[in-house]
Amino acid sequence: MALFDPIYWLILSPGILLALFASIKVKSTFAKYSRIGSKHGYTGAEAARDMLRREGITNVTIEPVAGMLSDHYDPRTRTLRLSEQVYGSRSLSAIGVACHEAGHAIQHAQSYSMLMLRSTLVPVTSLCSSLWIWVLLIGSFIGPQFAMIGILMLGVAVLFSIVTLPVEWDASQRAKTAMVRNGIVTQQEASHAASVLNAAFLTYLASAITAILTLLYWLIRLGLIGGRD
Numbered sequence: 001m002a003l004f005d006p007i008y009w010l011i012l013s014p015g016i017l018l019a020l021f022a023s024i025k026v027k028s029t030f031a032k033y034s035r036i037g038s039k040h041g042y043t044g045a046e047a048a049r050d051m052l053r054r055e056g057i058t059n060v061t062i063e064p065v066a067g068m069l070s071d072h073y074d075p076r077t078r079t080l081r082l083s084e085q086v087y088g089s090r091s092l093s094a095i096g097v098a099c100h101e102a103g104h105a106i107q108h109a110q111s112y113s114m115l116m117l118r119s120t121l122v123p124v125t126s127l128c129s130s131l132w133i134w135v136l137l138i139g140s141f142i143g144p145q146f147a148m149i150g151i152l153m154l155g156v157a158v159l160f161s162i163v164t165l166p167v168e169w170d171a172s173q174r175a176k177t178a179m180v181r182n183g184i185v186t187q188q189e190a191s192h193a194a195s196v197l198n199a200a201f202l203t204y205l206a207s208a209i210t211a212i213l214t215l216l217y218w219l220i221r222l223g224l225i226g227g228r229d
Helices: 006-033 044-054 092-109 113-142 144-181 187-221
Strands: 061-065 071-075 079-083
Touching: 006 092, 044 061, 044 079, 044 092, 044 144, 071 092, 079 092, 092 113, 092 144, 092 187, 113 144, 113 187, 144 187
Parallel strands: 061 079
Antiparallel strands: 071 079
């Protein structure tokens, strides 16, 4: 199996190391600025609600959700769910994360093309992500024709991770601009809140790089690139 192949770990090492760094970075940065409150005293929920209101969006529900940094926007129900560390907190970390998620709600309202593409890919990506490894493992014994199905399924997962990058980046940029423009934070506070969003983006970048390197590994292993032994 791939997990016991040293070439697998050699190829994936850049993605794994970046993922480890990103995880440590986002947790430490969030913790650092979770101890610093904003001058104007907004909670995460209030900041998100104000950002949406100023964009004329009134049909999005904002509610708390359990779990550490489990914040997300659900376009199916138009619900913005904020973790307990964000919803009622007045910290710069909470405001940054909440405004980022509000950015996704604004993307949805404005039919931002990359968000629409990602939403379209969700069902097929969910299926492909759970099955591709088994299809590839079976295909490595049965033959390249069957293995190509697994490669295509993995390719869908890779495409999803790549499409996610501009979606997350754009939501953060919207948040960084709106936080200052709407008077939610000062210019100096915005740079601190932005540090949390920048660290979080690294996790998506690491995921995309790891997905691409995983695809590269299997293409090499199946002899589809680089020739066969």
